[in-house]
Structures are given as C-alpha cells and as structure tokens.
Amino acid sequence: xxxxxxxxxxxxxxxxxxxxxxxxxxxxxxxxxxxxxxxxxxxxxxxxxxxxxxxxxxxxxxxxxxxxxxxxxxxxxxxxxxxxxxxxxxxxxxxxxxxxxxxxxxxxxxxxxxxxxxxxxxxxxxxxxxxxxxxxxxxxxxxxxxxxxxxxxxxxxxxxxxxxxxxxxxxxxxxxxxxxxxxxxxxxxxxxxxxxxxxxxxxx
Amino acid sequence: xxxxxxxxxxxxxxxxxxxxxxxxxxxxxxxxxxxxxxxxxxxxxxxxxxxxxxxxxxxxxxxxxxxxxxxxxxxxxxxxxxxxxxxxxxxxxxxxxxxxxxxxxxxxxxxxxxxxxxxxxxxxxxxxxxxxxxxxxxxxxxxxxxxxxxxxxxxxxxxxxxxxxxxxxxxxxxxxxxxxxxxxxxxxxxxxxxxxxxxxxxxxxxxxxxxxxxxxxxxxxxxxxxxxxxxxxxxxxxxxxxxxxxxxxx
Numbered sequence: 001x002x003x004x005x006x007x008x009x010x011x012x013x014x015x016x017x018x019x020x021x022x023x024x025x026x027x028x029x030x031x032x033x034x035x036x037x038x039x040x041x042x043x044x045x046x047x048x049x050x051x052x053x054x055x056x057x058x059x060x061x062x063x064x065x066x067x068x069x070x071x072x073x074x075x076x077x078x079x080x081x082x083x084x085x086x087x088x089x090x091x092x093x094x095x096x097x098x099x100x101x102x103x104x105x106x107x108x109x110x111x112x113x114x115x116x117x118x119x120x121x122x123x124x125x126x127x128x129x130x131x132x133x134x135x136x137x138x139x140x141x142x143x144x145x146x147x148x149x150x151x152x153x154x155x156x157x158x159x160x161x162x163x164x165x166x167x168x169x170x171x172x173x174x175x176x177x178x179x180x181x182x183x184x185x186x187x188x189x190x191x192x193x194x195x196x197x198x199x200x201x202x203x204x
Numbered sequence: 205x206x207x208x209x210x211x212x213x214x215x216x217x218x219x220x221x222x223x224x225x226x227x228x229x230x231x232x233x234x235x236x237x238x239x240x241x242x243x244x245x246x247x248x249x250x251x252x253x254x255x256x257x258x259x260x261x262x263x264x265x266x267x268x269x270x271x272x273x274x275x276x277x278x279x280x281x282x283x284x285x286x287x288x289x290x291x292x293x294x295x296x297x298x299x300x301x302x303x304x305x306x307x308x309x310x311x312x313x314x315x316x317x318x319x320x321x322x323x324x325x326x327x328x329x330x331x332x333x334x335x336x337x338x339x340x341x342x343x344x345x346x347x348x349x350x351x352x353x354x355x356x357x358x359x360x361x362x363x364x365x366x367x368x369x370x371x372x373x374x375x376x377x378x379x380x381x382x383x384x385x386x387x388x389x390x391x392x393x394x395x396x397x398x399x400x401x402x403x404x405x406x407x408x409x410x411x412x413x414x415x416x417x418x419x420x421x422x423x424x425x426x427x428x429x430x431x432x433x434x435x436x437x438x439x440x441x442x443x444x445x446x447x448x449x450x451x452x453x454x
Binding site (some may be wrong): 152 | 266269273281300304321
C-alpha cells in the first residue's frame with residue numbers, strides 16, 4: 001500500500017506533464033502530435049509544519065511511450081525509480097553502489113497505467129482517480145474522487161508554462177500546511193536527436 | 205514394529221534435546237561488561253567524564269533531517285527521510301518517502317503522550333508508532349541520570365553506566381570522534397545499540413554525520429541514518445536559524 005501510494009503520486013506528477021501536452025494538442029485539433037517521449041529536470045520543495053525550512057530535492061525524469069519511465073532523485077538521496085516495459089523497480093545509491101529496494105507493489109503499475117492511459121486519451125475530466133475541480137488558462141486543479149485518496153492528497157495544482165503546453169510546476173497538497181511543489185525546467189518533448197536509449201530504463 | 209522403533213528413538217532424542225537446550229541456556233553469559241572496582245571513578249570526580257558522555261545528545265531546540273535506510277533480517281530494505289525536532293520538552297518526528305509523501309507524523313510530549321497526526325500503511329498501527337518513538341527517543345534523548353556509574357577502563361575506554369527502571373542498563377562509550385550506546389536487558393543481554401560517526405563541527409557543535417541503530421533478537425532490524433541537514437532553532441516561530449549543514453549522500 002505504501003509503495004502504491006508513492007508510485008501513484010510519482011506517476012501522477014509525470015502524467016500531469018503528459019496531460020497538459022495532450023490537452024494542448026486536443027485544443028488545437030489541427031496537428032495531433034504523437035507523444036513519444038518526455039523528459040525534464042525538476043526541483044522539489046517539500047513543506048511541512050514540522051520543518052524549519054523546506055526540504056529541497058532535485059532530480060530528472062524521462063518517460064518513453066508506451067510505458068517506460070526513469071524517475072531519478074539526485075539529492076538529498078540518490079534514488080532511481082524505473083518502469084521498463086511495465087516492470088517496476090527501485091534503487092537507492094549507497095557506498096557499494098545502487099541497491100534494489102524490495103517489496104514493490106507490482107499491482108500499483110496497473111493503477112498508474114490506467115491513469116496515464118486515460119489522460120493520453122484526453123480524458124482529463126474523467127480519470128479513474130482524479131477529476132478537474134477548476135480550470136483556467138494556466139492553472140488546473142485536480143481533486144481525488146475517492147475519500148481514501150483524499151486522506152492522502154487533498155488537491156493537485158498544475159501550472160502551465162504559457163501556451164507551450166508544457167508544465168511549469170505541480171503542487172500536491174496533503175493538507176494541514178503540508179505540500180510538495182515540483183518545478184520543471186529544461187523540458188523536452190519528443191527528443192529530436194534520436195529516440196531515448198533503452199539503457200536509460202535499466203538498472204543503474 | 206515401526207511404532208516401537210519410534211518410541212525407542214524418541215527418548216534418547218528428547219534427552220539429547222533437553223541437554224542441548226539446557227547447555228545453551230547455561231552457556232549464555234551476560235553481554236554486560238564488568239566494571240572492575242578499580243576502574244570506577246568516585247562521584248566527586250566523575251562529573252567531567254559524565255559530561256563527555258552527555259555530549260552524545262543535544263540540548264535545546266534543534267531539528268535534524270536524515271536519510272534512513274531500514275534493513276530487516278530478511279534482506280528487505282527501504283529508504284525514507286526522517287525529520288526530528290527536539291526542544292527539551294517534546295519530540296516531533298516525521299517520516300517522508302523520498303518522493304516527499306508524509307508517511308508518518310507524530311509528537312511525543314514530556315508526559316510520554318503520543319499524538320499521531322498522520323500514519324499511512326504500513327505505518328498505521330500502534331505497535332509501529334510506539335516502536336518508532338522508542339527508537340527516536342533512544343537515539344536523541346539522554347537516559348535518566350538518577351543512578352550513574354562512571355568507569356575508566358585499563359584500555360582507556362570510558363563508560364558511563366546508567367541504571368534504568370526495570371533493571372535495564374544503558375552504557376555510553378564516548379570517544380574523541382564517535383559514540384556508542386549499548387542497552388542491556390535486566391539479564392545482561394545486549395538488546396539495542398547506537399553507534400555514531402563522521403562528526404561534523406558546526407558553530408562549535410559536533411553533529412554526527414551517521415547514526416546506526418541496531419535492535420537485536422529475532423525481530424531485530426538496523427536503521428542506517430545519514431545526516432542531510434541540522435538546524436539549531438532559537439525561536440519558536442522557527443525564523444532564526446543559526447546554521448545549516450549539508451551532508452554527503454549516503
């Protein structure tokens with residue numbers, strides 16, 4: 001359950017980026033662009049009432065359609081979450097190198113993939129877990145459908161970067177002064193210098 | 205016939221088992237090191253050494269952020285981020301996933317009342333909460349000093365021995381660069397230990413870069429903690445931070 005929650009959150013963030021791109025494409029309805037890959041750096045700010053100051057994490061994610069992902073944190077803890085052709089694994093760097101963390105809930109992948117699939121279909125208003133509460137030109141607010149998920153995430157705010165269709169930031173509110181904000185930079189949609197190398201999604 | 209053979213073999217086996225069991229029980233000697241009378245420092249002279257032992261712990265309002273790797277005997281492991289805030293009265297702690305989700309958030313008051321404000325599975329049970337807070341207080345809070353013996357052994361080891369309620373004994377063994385804390389049961393069995401290392405000097409204070417907690421026994425586990433940041437807080441509103449350090453990756 002723990003891993004399921006974590007993975008769902010992680011993939012939600014990734015998926016959010018894809019959503020906006022898909023939505024932008026749908027809005028134009030002239031040039032439907034196939035999403036082959038998405039990658040970006042991110043800075044994550046975690047704020048909690050208990051924290052004297054935000055906890056800052058930095059990392060990068062790479063997604064390749066249909067279901068390969070590398071979600072990597074460089075600091076403060078170097079971890080790599082991988083989904084390679086649907087198989088999920090997670091590694092943590094220690095002195096001896098990257099060590100696999102066990103106990104992953106493989107079934108969580110199906111939950112996540114169903115979300116991704118729905119969003120890629122342009123069904124942002126009706127995904128299995130979230131629904132749009134409000135939508136403006138540059139901010140979309142999502143709220144959970146299920147009460148169980150509401151106990152974990154109260155809402156998600158997606159901020160767009162102008163008319164590019166790319167995401168500027170995602171803020172996940174957990175309630176009671178706790179939130180996680182991820183700011184994306186150097187986003188690349190559909191790598192033009194060849195496809196993303198398959199080894200990116202292999203054990204580091 | 206088979207029944208008879210079984211019966212014939214059973215008795216010697218049972219005797220052998222009982223013998224081995226009794227032998228193992230008798231052979232288990234106490235883990236608790238002896239403190240020879242000659243090594244005991246008199247009460248009038250022990251205060252400076254006891255203060256050296258107490259430097260293992262921190263006074264005042266301080267916040268630590270650690271990476272924490274759990275290791276179970278089964279080989280399973282998991283890494284989380286731990287936040288601990290101490291102010292001399294309460295102990296606040298939160299566990300976050302690396303991705304930033306709050307998995308557990310609780311506060312232990314001076315009266316030992318535990319308030320859990322958030323607990324996600326598999327941390328959503330009372331046994332985990334009490335065990336976690338026991339670990340946190342063991343790591344960050346000095347034992348009661350009502351009954352302390354201080355010894356200086358022949359090999360130059362210093363031991364501060366704290367006699368706890370219920371017969372438990374806590375030994376603190378400080379050195380110039382690290383500390384070790386051992387807890388023994390009333391039978392003298394080593395049940396928990398802490399070892400710290402990689403001290404970083406910031407504003408005159410030595411902060412351990414690493415803390416390893418070991419819990420022994422059938423349900424034993426290991427927590428490897430690596431310091432991410434430490435903040436000395438001088439006001440309740442958390443606005444006045446004296447210092448910040450950034451530790452290396454685990």
